[in-house]
Amino acid sequence: MKLRLRDVISYQGRDFVVEAILTYRLAGKSYPLARAVDGDEIRWVEPLLSDLDDRYLFFKEVRDLSLGTPPPSTISYKGGSYVPRLSGTATVEIEGNAPSRAAGPCELWRYRAAGDVYLQIEKWPNLTVALSGESVHKDMVEIYPAP
Secondary structure (H helix, E strand, C coil), X not given: CCCCCCCEEEEXXXXXXXXXXXXXXXXXXXXXXXXXXXCCEEEEXXXXXXXXXXXXXXXXXXXXXXXXXXXXCCEEECCEEEEEEEEEEEEEEEEECCCCCCCEXXXXXXXXXXXXXXXXXXXXXXXXXXXXXXXXXXXXXXXXXXX
């Protein structure tokens, strides 16, 4: 499913409005990540990438994970042991409003732990960001297209 600006993502009783879409291009593949906002709550949502996918990734920014870059080969966080799934220098395109981020290069590392939980570390020219999240079945999410 392709998310668009102003789409509404309904998840866990909250309605998040898509304010930006960041497209990370890495190793010949594209990874879209939507910045979705409900008041002061922000989620970063990776939509279904094909008709065969049945899960979304829902991330939120975390500040209690202090790592240097590049991160280690295994990360222990909140009782989980995370191993690498994806890494490299991505070229990022941004559509919409994504404060603190600018189109261009970004070092990206994505890790996964048991229970289908993920960490994503992004090193931008001006900051390093850590995202923590989970894989969510598509039946737990409603998408309402922008008018």
